[in-house]
Amino acid sequence: MFKAQVLVAHRIALALFFAALFALAAVNMQWDWIPDYAAKILQGLAKTIVLLISTSIAGFILCIPIALAQVCGPKPLAWLAHKFCTIIRGTPLLLQIWLLYYGLGSIFPYVPGLREAWIWPYLIDPWPYAFVALTLSFAGYEGETMRGAFAGVAKGELEAGHALGMHPFTILRRIWLPRAIQRVLPTLNGELILQLKATPLVATIAVVDTYAIFARIRQETYIIYEPLLLLALTYLLLAGLITLLCKYFEAKSRARLSS
DSSP, X not given: OHHHHHHHHHHHHHHHHHHHHHHHHHHHSXXXXXXXXXXXXXXHHHHHHHHHHHHHHHXXXXXXXXXXXXXXXXXXXXXXXHHHHHHHHHSOHHHHHHIIIIIITTTGGGSTTGGGXXXXXXXXXXXXXXXXXXXXXXXXXXXXXXXXXXXXXXXXXXXXXXXXXXXXXXXXXXXXHHHHHHHHHHHHHHHHHHHHHHGGGGGGGTOOOHHHHHHHHHHHHOOOHHHHHHHHHHHHHHHHHHHHHHHHHHHHHHHHHHO
16 A cells, blocks of 8 residues: 555656646747647647557558467468567568668669559558558567457356367357457557657658658758657647546456456
8 A cells, every 4th residue: 555655656756846847848948830830740649549550550450460470370381470570579660661662662663654543642652551651560569469369268268169069160250359458468569659659650661741840940040959848748648648548448347247
């Protein structure tokens, strides 16, 4: 009880300290540039949120077959899935983005007839490359987590489904996958925050996200600290929102288990 009270007091003290710090910054620093760039900041923030949500959803959907292949798939598929996760987890995300955009993307202009095809505008747009890179990254990391979650589901629950005559796909949909997701929910918060912190890397291939907007503000106004402080606060608020949403879904999951 005493330790809990100390922890709460510590958090309150930190919150007051940072509130005082930001209040001091707001009073003594230069913020008159914000109205001029407010629209661009909101546009960049919208792109960051869309990129975060879309790649996280697509990556989570992709990680399910990757995890299943490692747990119960044939050996060739299990080997491929394991190597995919190893490569994704073992190489920098920035390198993966560059290999897709500057490597694969540089091959397409030399394909005969491709410049006249309907898909050409998408092949020269950096957004699809950023989406694919972040999706594969999330799938690679979460694929290993889901592999452990699938393997950790009690065999008795699956055997009960077989005993009731359920189809294997029905067992996966109604027992195995929901139980695995419940097990992985506590780690999903950290994965989503890591995904959020990875989104600024797409600015290196000319995707105009939140980070790119603030970098442009610094270049155009020659103001250094204020844009960086506002950028840090923006990512802190987004991370806090992710944490609150994950805690909400965890609480709902625990309530369903106890009911």
